[in-house]
């Protein structure tokens with residue numbers, strides 16, 4: 001039963017470990033439950049099923065991630081890139097799709113470094129990404145920061161790559177007033193943000209499958225569950241800027257998946273793809289996860305306390321590996337044949 005498997009993957013990736021005082025503490029369960037009531041199926045499983053349904057051999061899948069703000073996080077943070085890389089790896093190795101990372105130029109190096117560490121060579125060269133020989137590759141496309149060229153770039157990328165799916169992981173998007181907020185409730189000025197929500201909106205107009213992943217609700221995709229969330233948590237979060245709204249993103253995706261850490265949701269979806277394809281290797285192992293984290297911060301991502309250490313959202317590197325260990329155990333046991341002992 002895929003539902004039993006998916007249910008427990010969802011439970012694992014929604015365990016909250018945040019410290020008191022962090023604004024998103026206490027949010028994940030109501031957010032998850034609202035998303036679950038709207039979508040009526042384990043979220044990681046639903047996302048994996050839709051990816052498997054929509055992505056066929058040789059088709060591109062755009063994966064937008066990376067948010068930061070100079071001078072504090074000039075190359076972004078660890079949450080987002082690692083989940084994006086896990087998904088790219090599973091899509092490449094499991095579905096034969098061609099992942100393409102989309103990020104603002106300052107936020108791309110940690111994504112590329114983590115991808116290389118995961119065995120998926122990141123390249124800007126289309127001919128290398130199109131080549132189905134020796135190298136498993138992922139294409140990279142930089143996205144301009146700010147409003148000015150965002151829509152044009154979104155249309156250009158969709159025209160160039162004709163993707164089968166667009167994934168947005170831990171990418172900030174605008175609220176009902178058109179203002180983008182960080183988790184703290186303050187405005188994140190557009191000049192720091194790759195407004196990749198245009199990719200999602202334009203992809204939906206073309207009938208392309210879209211998937212949003214986040215851990216708070218200010219990320220692209222949560223428009224799908226906004227009404228349900230407002231009912232469940234009327235005081236969810238007031239913003240601290242003059243817009244008079246909340247940080248809740250109103251941009252909708254076809255499927256939106258929530259977890260305690262966005263990376264873990266990505267890992268959960270990779271685990272579900274591993275289950276659906278009956279191949280444990282689609283989910284990175286602990287050693288690969290460790291190298292992904294280290295290389296991601298060496299390339300500039302901020303991990304914890306403003307330092308380049310492979311923590312993610314206030315959780316130790318060992319916890320990232322532990323999540324992988326448990327997800328792999330879930331997959332390994334779920335794909336076993338039942339014991340036949342005659343009783």
Ligand SMILES: [Zn+2]
Nearest residue numbers: 239241243244
């Ligand atoms: Zn505001």
